[in-house]
Each structure stands twice: as C-alpha cells, then as structure tokens.
Amino acid sequence: xxxxxxxxxxxxxxxxxxxxxxxxxxxxxxxxxxxxxxxxxxxxxxxxxxxxxxxxxxxxxxxxxxxxxxxxxxxxxxxxxxxxxxxxxxxxxxxxxxxxxxxxxxxxxxxxxxxxxxxxxxxxxxxxxxxxxxxxxxxxxxxxxxxxxxxxxxxxxxxxxxxxxxxxxxxxxxxxxxxxxxxxxxxxx
Amino acid sequence: xxxxxxxxxxxxxxxxxxxxxxxxxxxxxxxxxxxxxxxxxxxxxxxxxxxxxxxxxxxxxxxxxxxxxxxxxxxxxxxxxxxxxxxxxxxxxxxxxxxxxxxxxxxxxxxxxxxxxxxxxxxxxxxxxxxxxxxxxxxxxxxxxxxxxxxxxxxxxxxxxxxxxxxxxxxxxxxxxxxxxxxxxxxxxxxxxxxxxxxxxxxxxxxxxxxxxxxxxxxxxxxxxxxxxxxxxxxxxxxxxxxxxxxxxxxxxxxxxxxxxxxxxxxxxxxxxxxxxxxxxxxxxxxxxxxxxxxxxxxxxxxxxxxxxxxxxxxxxxxxxxxxxxxxxxxxxxxxxxxxxxxxxxxxxxxxxxxxxxxxxxxxxxxxxxxxxxxxxxxxxxxxxxxxxxxxxxxxxxxxxxxxxxxxxxxxxxxxxxxxxxxxxxxxxxxxxxxxxxxxxxxxxxxxxxxxxxxxxxxxxxxxxxxxxxxxxxxxxxxxxxxxxxxxxxxxxxxxxxxxxxxxxxxxxxxxxxxxxxxxxxxxxxxxxxxxxxxxxxxxxxxxxxxxxxxxxxxxxxxxxxxxxxxxxxxxx
Numbered sequence: 001x002x003x004x005x006x007x008x009x010x011x012x013x014x015x016x017x018x019x020x021x022x023x024x025x026x027x028x029x030x031x032x033x034x035x036x037x038x039x040x041x042x043x044x045x046x047x048x049x050x051x052x053x054x055x056x057x058x059x060x061x062x063x064x065x066x067x068x069x070x071x072x073x074x075x076x077x078x079x080x081x082x083x084x085x086x087x088x089x090x091x092x093x094x095x096x097x098x099x100x101x102x103x104x105x106x107x108x109x110x111x112x113x114x115x116x117x118x119x120x121x122x123x124x125x126x127x128x129x130x131x132x133x134x135x136x137x138x139x140x141x142x143x144x145x146x147x148x149x150x151x152x153x154x155x156x157x158x159x160x161x162x163x164x165x166x167x168x169x170x171x172x173x174x175x176x177x178x179x180x181x182x183x184x185x186x187x188x189x
Numbered sequence: 190x191x192x193x194x195x196x197x198x199x200x201x202x203x204x205x206x207x208x209x210x211x212x213x214x215x216x217x218x219x220x221x222x223x224x225x226x227x228x229x230x231x232x233x234x235x236x237x238x239x240x241x242x243x244x245x246x247x248x249x250x251x252x253x254x255x256x257x258x259x260x261x262x263x264x265x266x267x268x269x270x271x272x273x274x275x276x277x278x279x280x281x282x283x284x285x286x287x288x289x290x291x292x293x294x295x296x297x298x299x300x301x302x303x304x305x306x307x308x309x310x311x312x313x314x315x316x317x318x319x320x321x322x323x324x325x326x327x328x329x330x331x332x333x334x335x336x337x338x339x340x341x342x343x344x345x346x347x348x349x350x351x352x353x354x355x356x357x358x359x360x361x362x363x364x365x366x367x368x369x370x371x372x373x374x375x376x377x378x379x380x381x382x383x384x385x386x387x388x389x390x391x392x393x394x395x396x397x398x399x400x401x402x403x404x405x406x407x408x409x410x411x412x413x414x415x416x417x418x419x420x421x422x423x424x425x426x427x428x429x430x431x432x433x434x435x436x437x438x439x440x441x442x443x444x445x446x447x448x449x450x451x452x453x454x455x456x457x458x459x460x461x462x463x464x465x466x467x468x469x470x471x472x473x474x475x476x477x478x479x480x481x482x483x484x485x486x487x488x489x490x491x492x493x494x495x496x497x498x499x500x501x502x503x504x505x506x507x508x509x510x511x512x513x514x515x516x517x518x519x520x521x522x523x524x525x526x527x528x529x530x531x532x533x534x535x536x537x538x539x540x541x542x543x544x545x546x547x548x549x550x551x552x553x554x555x556x557x558x559x560x561x562x563x564x565x566x567x568x569x570x571x572x573x574x575x576x577x578x579x580x581x582x583x584x585x586x587x588x589x590x591x592x593x594x595x596x597x598x599x600x601x602x603x604x605x606x607x608x609x610x611x612x613x614x615x616x617x618x619x620x621x622x623x624x625x626x627x628x629x630x631x632x633x634x635x636x637x638x639x640x641x642x643x644x645x646x647x648x649x650x651x652x653x654x655x656x657x658x659x660x661x662x663x664x665x666x667x668x669x670x671x672x673x674x675x676x677x678x679x680x681x682x683x684x685x686x687x688x689x690x691x692x693x694x695x696x697x698x699x700x701x702x703x704x705x706x707x708x709x710x711x712x713x714x715x716x717x718x719x720x721x722x723x724x725x726x727x728x729x730x731x732x733x734x735x736x737x738x739x740x741x742x743x744x745x746x747x748x749x750x751x752x753x754x755x756x757x758x759x760x761x762x
Contacts, residue, residue, distance in 0.1 A: 010521060022193045022355060032193055033321075034355040037297065038218055038629065043552065044724050045521035059428040060321075060354035063498045064510035076516055083512040099727045099736075100519035105557045105719060106728060108517035117514065131738075140738055 001054035002155070003062040007081045008073030009098050010045045013144035016169060017071065018049040020148050023165035024157060025053040035060040044101075046077060069155065071147050073130065074098050075114045082123050091123050092150055094130030094143055126154070133184040142181035145170070149185020159186055194358040196351050199322040200289060201226030202358065203329025204259050207285075208366035209233055211251035213244040215599065216628040217263030218298040219352040220291035224261050225631075228640045232363060237631055237640045240567070240599040241266035245273045245288060249342075252286035253378055255369035257333055261289040264305045265566065269600070271308065276380050277342050278312045279388040284369050285336035287329065291347040294467045295494040298349075298627075300547065300566065302493075304468040309344050309445035313396045316344040316445040317408060320427045322356040328442065330364075331408060339395050346444065348467065350425040350494060400446040408442030411455055418504075419459030421452060421472055421483070426465050426495055433500040436463075447472060449479050456481055463488075467495055523552045525725035526702070526741035528667035528693035529620050532591070533560040534721045534745075535674045541587045541681065544577060546570035546601075548593040549626040549695075557722045561591075568592070568600025574615040575608045587681040590617045595625035595633040598648065602657070608686045609658040616680045617688045619650065620667070622695040630697070654688050661687035668693055670748045696741055704758025705740035706747065708733050711754035718746040718755065 004021060006014045018034045025032035035050040050062045064084050070091040072078030078093040085091060093115070102108040111117065118125045128150045134142040145166060152162040162182060170178045194202065200223045204212065212235040214224040228235045238244035244260040251258035262270060267290050274288060290308070293299040309316035317332050319325040325347070332343040376384045403409070418436035427440050439455045441447060456462040464473040464485035473485045488503050489495065501507040523530050533553040536543050537560045545551055545561035546569060554561035563573055574590035592601050597619050608615050625631040632638040637647030654662045661683060665676045673691065680687040705725075712733055718726050725739035726746060735746075735755075747755040 009519065011524075019355075026193050026357075031357060032355070034193070035350065036195070036353045036355070038222075038353055043521035043524060043549065043627075044519075046519040057356070058432040059497050060350060060356070060425070061429075061496055063496070076519070079514055080512065080516045080519075082514070083510055098739075099724070099729075100517050101522050101555065101557075101722060101724065102517045102520075104724065104726065104728055105722065106716075107556065110729075111516060121513065 001052065003067045004051040004069045004071060004151070005062060005067045005081055005084050006049045006051065006071045006073075007077040008047055009077065010043055010047050012073045013141065014047050014049050014073065017144040017148050018051050019169045020145070020162075020165045021051045021053070023168045024152070024161060027161055027164055031055055031057050033057040033060045046080060048081060069151060071151055073143055073147060076100065076110065078125075079111065079114050079117060082118060082121055085123055089124070090126060090154065091118060092126045092128055092147060092154065094147055095127050096131045096143070126150070128185065128188055130185070133188070134181055137181035137184055138177040139174075142177055145178045145181040146185035149182040150188045153186045153188065162186065190360045191357050192360060193355050194322045195222060195353065195355045196319070196322045196325045196347060197222035197353070198226045199326040199358050200329055200345070200347070201230070202360065203326040205230045205233060206326070206361050206363050207330045207333045208257055208364045209259050209333075210256035211248065211258040212236070212260070213238045213247035214261040215239070215241045215244050215266055216625055216631040217266050217291070218628055219293060219349040220261050220263045220266075220289065220347070221628045221631065223289060224640065235640055237633060239634055241270040242272060245270035245277070248286050248288070249273055249277045249280070252282045252284055253280070253371065255283045255371050257284045257286070257366055259287045259289060262291075263299065264290055264292040264303050265299065265301065266290070267305050267308050269567070271312075274308070274314070274342065275312045278314045279380055279385055279392055280378050281340035282336055282342060283371065284366065285333035286342045287332045287336060287345055288342060289345045289347065291349065291352045292468070293349050295349070300564070302468060304471060305344070305346055306444055306471045307469070313392050314342050314344055315339070315399055315443060316346055317442060318346045318424045318444045319351060319442070320424050320440070321351070322354070322358045324442070325351070326358055328408070339399060341395055346424070348425055396446060400449070403443050403446050403448040404451040406443055406448070409448055409451065410440050410442070412438040412440065413458070414438070416459045417461065419455055419462050420465050421462070421476070422465045426467055429495055429497045429500050430465055433497045434504060441472070444472075447475055449476070449481070452476060453481055456483070465489060465495070465500065520555055521552060522555060522722065522724050523549060524696055525723055525739045526696035526743035528622055528691070528696065529553060530558070530721050530723065531670050531745045532618060532620060532667055532673055532691050533558045535670060535677060536560045536589065539587065539674070539677060541589055541677070542577065544570045544574040544588070544590040546590070546592040546596050548596050550591055550593055550620050553591070555722070557720055567596055568604060571601050571604035571608065571615070571617050574617065575604065575611070575613045578613045578615045588615060589677070589681060590615060591620055592617065593626065594619060594621040594623065594635045594650070595631070597650070598634050602653070605654065605659060605686065605688065606657050613686055614684050615686060616683070618677070619688060619690045621650065621690050621692045623692075624695045624698060626695050630695070650690060659686055659688050661685065662690065663687070664690045664692055666693060667691040668743055668745055670745065696743065703742040704760055705737040706735050706742055706744070706755055706758055708735055709754055709756050711752045713752050713754070715751070717749045717751065721745060721749065
C-alpha cells in the first residue's frame with residue numbers, strides 16, 4: 001500500500017497531480033482511490049488530496065501518521081501537513097513561498113527556516129526547485145508535473161510509465177511543456 | 190473495461206448506461222461534475238436549469254412524458270426542489286426518475302450541514318447511498334429499476350467524500366430503454382385534492398411495501414466479522430468502519446426505508462449494536478423507535494465528517510495524531526484580479542451595510558475586506574435587504590444587497606419584484622462576472638451559452654430589471670473604483686428600488702493577461718494597497734512587492750496608490 005498526500009495552494013494543480021498518480025496505478029494494474037477537494041477551497045486556500053494505491057483500498061482518506069510521501073507544492077503547506085507523515089516517510093517540497101492572506105494583512109507571519117523546522121520535527125525532506133524547473137520547461141504552472149516527476153524517480157517508477165500517465169491526463173496542447181517538466185523533475189537528484 | 194473514475198463521473202456513467210434521456214440540474218458543490226460529465230454523452234439531453242426547483246420539475250415532466258430522467262443538486266438545493274419533489278412522490282413516474290443529492294458533512298463548501306436523508310422520509314421516497322464509484326454507478330441503475338417497479342421518484346445520496354473521490358469502475362454498454370407512451374391519466378398526474386387523496390393512500394402502501402422488501406433487497410448486505418460488536422452504517426462511513434474495526438457490519442445501500450427485521454436479526458447475532466452515521470441520528474432513532482437496542486450519536490456526535498482515526502479514537506481511545514506546529518491559516522480568497530474585490534473595497538470604505546449571498550463573493554466577508562454583514566442562502570440577499578429596509582432600524586446607514594449573476598437568476602428576481610411591488614428603497618448590486626464562478630465556471634441563462642457551451646438565447650438583465658419595474662438600472666465597470674463609488678453613493682441615496690450591475694467577466698475566464706504590475710521607488714510603505722486583500726500583493730519584511738506569478742494586471746491596486754508607486758508592467762520585461 002502506498003499512501004501519498006498532495007498538498008498546496010488552490011490553483012497549483014494538485015488535482016491533476018493526483019490524477020497522474022491514479023493513471024500510474026491504473027497502468028501498473030493496482031487498485032487506487034483518490035480523494036479530492038473542489039469548490040470553495042480552490043480559491044487560493046490550503047488544499048490536500050489523498051492518494052492510495054495498493055491491492056484493495058477501503059477508505060478514500062489516509063489516516064494521520066500513515067502517509068508514505070507528502071508532495072508539497074508550497075513550503076508552508078509542507079509544514080502544515082507534515083504530521084500526516086509516517087515515521088520514515090519523506091516530504092518532497094517545492095521551494096516556493098506563497099503568502100496566505102493573514103500574512104499579507106499582517107495578522108500573521110510567514111514562518112522562517114521551514115526546512116530546519118521540518119528537520120526538527122524529524123521529517124526527512126527533499127527540496128525541489130519546482131518553480132524554477134517549471135519555468136525552464138516553459139510554464140510556471142507546470143510545478144505539479146515537475147513534482148510528480150521527482151516523486152516517481154524517488155519511488156522507482158519507470159520514466160516511461162510516468163510519461164504515459166502524464167499523456168493520459170494532460171490536454172494535447174500542453175503536452176510538450178508537461179513532458180519536459182516531468183523529465184526535469186524526474187532527473188532531480 | 191475498467192477505469193479510475195470520480196464518483197460524480199460514475200453517477201453520470203450510470204445514467205448513461207441506464208438509458209437516461211433527460212437531465213436538468215443546477216450546479217452546487219459537491220454535485221456539479223455529475224451534470225458536466227453527463228453533458229459529454231450525446232445520447233442524453235442535458236441542461237443547466239436556473240435553479241433546482243426548475244431542474245426537478247423538468248425531470249418530473251420528462252419522466253411523465255415517458256423517458257428516464259434525472260436532476261442533480263447539492264443538499265441545500267433540495268430545499269428549493271422540495272416543492273415538486275413532495276408531490277411528484279404522489280404522482281409517481283412514467284419512466285424512472287432519480288434526484289441525485291450531494292450532502293456536505295464538514296461544510297467544505299456549504300453554508301449548513303443539513304442531512305438530506307430526512308427529505309426521503311418526509312417525501313416518502315426511497316433513497317440509495319453508495320460507498321464508492323462502482324457502487325454509485327450500480328446504484329444509479331438500480332434506482333431506475335426501483336423507480337419504475339414501485340412507481341416513485343428515487344433519491345440517490347452522496348456525500349462530499351464519496352462524490353469527490355475516485356475509484357475503479359467497470360464500464361458497461363448503454364441499455365436502450367424504450368420510451369413509454371404517454372397516456373392521459375388525470376387521476377395519477379393531476380394533483381388536486383380529490384385525486385391526491387387517493388394517491389396519498391398509494392404512497393403509504395408503496396412505502397410499507399418498500400419497507401418490507403428492504404429486508405431482502407440486494408442493496409444492503411451483512412459482513413460478519415467479530416460478533417462482539419455489530420455496526421450499522423452506510424456510504425463513506427462504511428469504508429472507515431471497515432478499516433478501523435473488526436466489527437460485523439450491516440451495510441445499508443438503501444438508506445430509506447431501512448430494513449428493520451433484517452437489522453433485528455443482525456442485532457441478535459452480535460453482543461452489542463452500534464450505529465455509526467455522520468450528521469443526524471437518522472438510522473439510530475428509527476431503530477430505537479422500533480425497539481432495537483443500539484447506541485451511536487452519544488459517542489460519535491453530529492458534527493462534521495468522520496474518519497478511520499476518529500472511529501478508532503471513539504471506540505478504542507486511540508490517539509488522533511495532530512499537528513505540533515502553529516502555522517498561519519490559509520483561508521480561500523478571491524483570486525488576484527477578481528472583479529468583486531474593488532466593489533467590496535468601496536462598500537467597506539463607505540461604511541455600507543451589505544446583505545450578502547452565495548458565491549465567490551461570499552469571500553468578501555474575509556479580512557481585510559470584511560465587507561459582508563449577513564449571508565444565508567441563494568437569492569436571500571435582496572429579500573433580506575428589503576427586510577432591513579422595512580425594519581427601518583439602520584436608517585442612519587446605507588444598505589445594499591450583493592448577488593452574483595447566476596444566483597440572481599436562481600432566486601433573486603422574485604425578491605426584486607417584491608421590493609418594487611412593496612415600495613422598498615433597497616439597492617441591489619449584481620456582481621455580474623458572466624459565469625457561475627464558485628462551482629467552477631458553469632454557464633447560466635445570463636451567459637448566452639448552454640451547458641454544452643453552445644450559443645443560446647441570452648437573458649438581458651437590464652431589460653428584465655426594467656420590465657419588472659426597476660426605474661434605476663446602472664451598469665458600471667467593476668474595475669473602475671471611482672465610478673463604482675460614485676454610482677453606489679448615488680443609488681443608495683435614492684428613495685426607490687435601484688439595481689447596479691457591476692460588470693466584468695471572471696478573471697479566470699481569460700488565460701492571457703497583460704504583464705504584471707510592479708512597485709517602484711516611490712513606495713512610502715503606507716500599505717493602502719494591502720486594504721483590498723489581493724493575494725498578488727505581498728508584504729515581505731515590511732516591504733511591499735507584487736508577485737509576478739499571481740498579478741493579472743487588473744489595475745485596481747494602482748487606483749489606491751497616492752504616490753504613483755504602482756506601475757504597469759512593460760511588455761518587454
């Protein structure tokens with residue numbers, strides 16, 4: 001059983017990322033459940049999608065403390081959801097900060113040194129320059145596919161399988177950018 | 190063929206496979222995607238209706254006309270559709286009719302947490318509730334069989350966690366269902382007292398028969414495991430219970446009427462019987478009323494969603510892991526460039542009392558705009574403003590209602606008619622962003638496009654307002670703050686009903702934007718630009734910055750800056 005949490009800010013494309021993982025499960029002949037968030041939370045709010053891949057899946061939600069990998073598209077969101085990670089799980093974090101409204105209005109401060117905070121919590125963290133790589137691929141919105149690429153490499157999914165999954169989920173006209181984004185993410189060490 | 194499918198898509202697929210021919214719905218999270226997926230099937234006529242009442246009536250009509258029909262809505266939509274539903278329960282159907290309702294425990298995207306199972310009981314119609322995508326598709330097909338066998342509309346209930354989760358579904362072919370020839374049958378289809386009295390007798394007989402048949406129906410099942418504890422549950426909760434416990438399970442697929450005899454027998458095989466159900470004690474109270482000893486709500490409570498960890502915690506005292514760090518909240522916000530933002534800024538600046546409504550613009554209640562003063566349900570803003578007006582309690586302050594274009598068409602029009610008819614003085618601002626925004630861009634009668642995106646007759650809001658007697662209809666560009674302010678001052682001063690249409694398409698409808706704005710050295714850090722709560726304007730270490738990834742160059746912030754510190758981006762940058 002593989003439990004993944006994809007977290008980020010509404011609009012960053014967590015839905016597409018979870019669907020690519022779903023397609024990977026499908027290609028590899030596994031059962032899969034995804035739980036998504038639509039509607040109000042999409043509007044710049046904190047979003048989380050649950051992905052479960054395995055033999056026979058029951059609940060669509062992963063239980064706190066049982067997540068193998070957290071794919072965080074934003075640093076603060078990595079910290080917010082880190083408690084879902086199991087003891088030897090790994091957080092992949094896109095090195096990007098998006099200010100939430102309470103920070104913009106001065107009601108709260110954006111935490112500094114998030115990576116060392118994660119380390120203090122005992123969370124194994126892999127930092128990915130997702131935004132930079134997405135821009136290299138040709139579109140800043142391709143952060144999600146860069147991150148999926150990085151995850152696939154980490155858990156040993158063959159590049160061709162990941163590529164096939166991306167092709168199933170991404171509209172034709174955005175394919176070239178996303179294939180490049182996947183490759184750049186996959187080759188992150 | 191098997192495929193991973195969103196449950197809402199599986200419901201659409203079920204409708205397709207069941208030979209459904211007419212679908213009418215109003216969008217509402219978490220039900221919206223069902224009808225969007227249905228629109229992709231050319232064999233099904235599908236449409237967005239202006240509201241759930243109309244959608245339900247269209248489905249009732251199509252069913253009586255002799256084809257299988259469906260209407261889909263969120264839980265609060267059933268409040269709107271309840272009128273036709275309750276009497277369609279009397280007329281019964283021609284061909285099968287299914288009303289799909291998606292409840293929202295935990296209120297991910299809703300204003301209340303009502304439990305629509307009570308509608309099935311009050312209207313005396315059966316209700317089915319699936320626990321994954323495959324079941325959702327299967328249950329839709331069974332719902333049509335039940336609808337035709339028992340001559341009744343059938344409700345299919347989803348909850349957010351089921352509607353918006355994906356699991357594997359096996360696809361089948363479409364079953365071609367022959368149209369039923371419509372025959373005049375006044376006693377069955379004309380519900381006036383003399384005929385309705387007879388139909389009410391039928392409704393009672395039908396419900397009794399269903400309650401009896403529920404004991405053997407293929408929609409419910411028993412999974413015997415440990416006999417120390419037996420749990421009655423349905424839907425998403427079934428999945429959590431199965432994972433969290435080793436208890437024996439009575440899984441309900443038909444959640445109304447419930448199989449009392451079968452549950453009695455199940456209870457006799459276990460040491461203790463519990464009911465685990467989100468929201469209200471719907472099953473539990475029925476079991477108790479029928480002398481079946483059980484417990485549930487006292488332990489699990491009525492609030493929000495359950496989960497595997499929550500059930501383990503309640504049953505076994507297992508700890509629920511929570512976050513040990515404090516991080517700033519990230520509430521949903523209006524998008525950068527949202528045309529509603531400037532209007533709310535002006536309303537707040539003028540100290541106007543704002544009666545709000547349901548849509549993206551409800552987010553105008555969030556800091557720093559904090560502009561809304563009340564929000565209850567779809568269309569309510571205008572009626573409530575008229576109430577404020579007649580209460581005369583706030584005459585020292587000006588008052589407006591704000592409502593989106595789709596919501597205005599849904600149920601705002603009659604409120605304006607009421608205000609005009611009863612000589613009110615309220616001002617309504619229609620925030621016309623030319624789309625149904627919050628649910629993810631659905632067409633509506635004012636957009637001039639159908640569900641399938643094809644051009645159609647466009648509702649002319651100005652002409653409509655004039656026709657219902659509004660003498661003062663002013664259209665203003667929502668990005669032009671000066672003009673917005675002038676018009677609001679002018680219209681709220683009037684001693685008669687007025688409507689301002691603040692028009693500007695949703696910023697997400699465009700994909701290409703001018704280059705992002707930036708802050709220059711003139712910035713005095715006065716923070717005036719932060720008052721509009723734009724997510725693209727950041728205050729980093731006391732220094733204001735515009736986030737180029739988010740800015741769409743709407744130009745609203747530039748109008749607030751007294752030091753000319755915000756400048757347009759250059760095309761060559």
